[in-house]
Amino acid sequence: MENLQKYITLxxxxxxxxxxxxxxxxxxGGDWLxxxxxxxxxxxxxxxxxxxxxxxxxxxxxxxxxxxxxxxLADRFDRKKVLAISEFLSGFVVLLIxxxxxxxxxxxxxxxFGMLSVVxxxxxxxxxxxxxxxxxxxxxxxxxxxxxxxxxxxxxxxAGLGGYLTTVISRNMLFTxxxxxxxxxxxxxxxxxxxxxxxxxxxxxxxxxxYRDGLKYASSxxxxxxxxxxxxxxxxxxxxxxxxxxxLSYDIYQAGDYGTGLMFGARGIGALVGPIAIRYFFGSSDGxxxxxxxxxxxxxxxxxxxxxYTLSLYLTVLFLFLGHSGGGSQWAFSTxxxxxxxxxxxxxxxxxxxxxxxxxxxxxxTLMIGYLASVFxxxxxxxxxxxxxxxxxxxxxxxxxxxxxxxxxx
Numbered sequence: 406m407e408n409l410q411k412y413i414t415l416x417x418x419x420x421x422x423x424x425x426x427x428x429x430x431x432x433x434g435g436d437w438l439x440x441x442x443x444x445x446x447x448x449x450x451x452x453x454x455x456x457x458x459x460x461x462x463x464x465x466x467x468x469x470x471x472x473x474x475x476x477x478l479a480d481r482f483d484r485k486k487v488l489a490i491s492e493f494l495s496g497f498v499v500l501l502i503x504x505x506x507x508x509x510x511x512x513x514x515x516x517x518f519g520m521l522s523v524v525x526x527x528x529x530x531x532x533x534x535x536x537x538x539x540x541x542x543x544x545x546x547x548x549x550x551x552x553x554x555x556x557x558x559x560x561x562x563x564a565g566l567g568g569y570l571t572t573v574i575s576r577n578m579l580f581t582x583x584x585x586x587x588x589x590x591x592x593x594x595x596x597x598x599x600x601x602x603x604x605x606x607x608x609x610x611x612x613x614x615x616y617r618d619g620l621k622y623a624s625s626x627x628x629x630x631x632x633x634x635x636x637x638x639x640x641x642x643x644x645x646x647x648x649x650x651x652x653l654s655y656d657i658y659q660a661g662d663y664g665t666g667l668m669f670g671a672r673g674i675g676a677l678v679g680p681i682a683i684r685y686f687f688g689s690s691d692g693x694x695x696x697x698x699x700x701x702x703x704x705x706x707x708x709x710x711x712x713x714y715t716l717s718l719y720l721t722v723l724f725l726f727l728g729h730s731g732g733g734s735q736w737a738f739s740t741x742x743x744x745x746x747x748x749x750x751x752x753x754x755x756x757x758x759x760x761x762x763x764x765x766x767x768x769x770x771t772l773m774i775g776y777l778a779s780v781f782x783x784x785x786x787x788x789x790x791x792x793x794x795x796x797x798x799x800x801x802x803x804x805x806x807x808x809x810x811x812x813x814x815x
Contacts, residue, residue, distance in 0.1 A: 415548055421539040421599040426552060428593040429532055430559055432492065435586035436521075437563030438570075439502065440464075441669060442579065443518060444651040445662040450511055454783060458648040458775025462768055463519030465644070468526055469764035475527030476619065476757015479534040480750065484601035487531045489591040494524035496587030503580040530756035535601040537744055537752065546694070549741040550680045559673065569666055619754025628746050628812065629755065631805050632695075632739045637762040638801075639702055642794030643732060644767040645774030645786070646709070647672075652783045658718040667718065671725040676733025678726075683734050692809040695742050697734065699802025704731030706795025713787040 415422055440460070448457045478487050498521045505517040533552075540548040570579055623629050647669075654664030679701070687697050708728035712721050740759075747755045774786045 415540065415544060415551060419540065421597050422548060424593050424597045425532070425535060425539055425601075428488070428492075428590040429552065431586050431590040431593070432495075432528065433559035434563040435495075435499075435583045435590075437559050437669065437673075438567045438579065438583050438586070439499070439518075439521075440563075441567035441651075441662055441665050443502075443506075443514070444648065444665060445655075446506060447511060447514065448651050448655055450509060454649065454652045454778040455775040456511065457651055458645065458771050458778075459515055460518060461644070461648045461771045462775075463515045464522050465764040465767040465771065467519055467522040468529075469761045469768060471523070471526035471761075474757065475760070476530040476534070476753040476755065478527045479531035479753030479756065481753075482602070484531050484535045484538075484753075485594055485597060487527050488535070488594045488601075491525050491528045491531075492587045492591035492594065495521055495528075496584050496591075498524055499580055499584045499587065503577065506580075530753055530760050533740060533744070533756045534753035537749065538601050539597070539599050542745075545745060546684065546691075546741055549744060550684050550737055562670070562673070567662075567666060569663065619751055619758055622747070622751050623755060623758055626746065628808060629743060631801075631808060632742045632746075633755075633759050633762060635698060635702075635801055636736065636739055636759060637766040638797055639705075639732075639735060639794060640763055640766040641770045642790045642797065643705065643770070645770035645772070646790060648771055648775060649778055649783050649786060652778060653721070653787075654718070656783065657716065658721075660718055664718050667722050668725055671722040672729045675726040675729030676736070679730030679732075679734040680737035682730070683738075691742070691745060692812040694738055695812070696802075696806055696809040698738055699798045699800075699805065701731035701734040701738075702798025702801065703795050704728065704798075705735070706791045706793075706798060709787065709791035709794070712791075713784040 444457060444460050447460055448454075451457065498517070501520060502514070502517040505513045508514075536548060536552055537545055567579070623633060650668040651665045654660045654662075654668065658664045660667075683697055683701065684694065687693055705728045708724045708731070711724050715721060715724075743755055743759060744752065774790065777789075778786050
């Protein structure tokens with residue numbers, strides 16, 4: 406009941422947290438609103454799983470190349486301004502994507518969608534770094550679960566809407582909604598009263614901020630290093646399969662963008678429900694919570710394993726919901742661990758390193774799985790990579806459980 410009260414207090418009474426959370430909801434919703442239609446557009450134009458996977462490659466590649474620098478910006482400059490500028494620029498890139506789609510030039514469409522990540526590279530590490538500045542330490546775990554739920558909510562609602570709206574409104578209207586979402590998010594960020602860089606400003610008076618400080622800290626702390634590695638390694642098995650949702654829906658289930666939206670929606674809702682439930686039942690201490698990460702990865706692998714053996718869209722939706730209840734928890738709790746174990750002056754850089762490595766592995770995974778699906782078929786990759794993910798979760802759990810037990814003793 407105590408944890409439930411913390412959730413209620415954060416959502417109903419902390420105005421600055423509400424605004425930061427709302428801005429993130431709107432931003433992620435806009436991202437997912439575009440992703441499903443663009444996957445469908447590219448697959449319609451090419452009928453090629455590998456080229457379709459490039460939609461997520463161009464989305465993630467700029468983030469691994471620039472993510473660490475985004476974390477540096479979060480520690481070096483006013484976080485509120487960094488977030489708002491990112492949002493304004495992203496809004497105008499959406500108009501470029503709209504124009505590219507009208508040309509039906511695949512290379513131009515992929516380039517313009519990649520530009521959305523280029524101008525928005527600093528948003529996620531800056532948003533993560535700002536969160537501890539608007540909540541108290543004792544409420545940070547609950548705040549992080551709610552904050553991460555923004556991804557789950559909008560990956561579900563945004564992706565589902567994106568798939569549905571392509572059947573009822575014009576592309577121009579869909580892209581206009583996305584354009585406006587970024588501008589609204591920027592205005593919400595500017596309305597936050599609390600200084601999101603308060604502690605950063607204090608530290609700048611004491612020492613020059615160096616990107617290498619983040620690398621040294623990450624490599625010297627076993628807990629930090631382990632949490633960064635788990636996201637990146639898990640991404641090898643999980644990330645590339647996302648671009649194959651469209652291929653499953655079009656070729657196996659004959660459901661088009663509607664099916665793709667349902668699958669992405671189930672993934673998002675699972676990522677929302679899972680962290681809240683696990684935090685409630687197993688979150689009595691930081692060490693105990695972090696010790697669940699390996700188990701949640703194994704759960705993802707177990708439920709994904711069943712997908713290629715069913716020819717039912719709705720059973721697949723169920724397995725995706727259950728699988729991402731685990732996969733989403735892994736992300737939420739590893740992010741929380743990095744926040745509580747990292748001093749504020751380094752938090753942006755650690756988040757940037759985390760995102761850069763994750764999106765690097767994301768890019769590799771998407772290219773690899775897209776190629777294998779083109780050669781061996783989409784069902785092959787859904788048989789192989791969940792097994793690899795399960796094995797990684799098992800090894801990670803065995804190798805880190807003493808680390809988290811010692812954390813509680815410290």
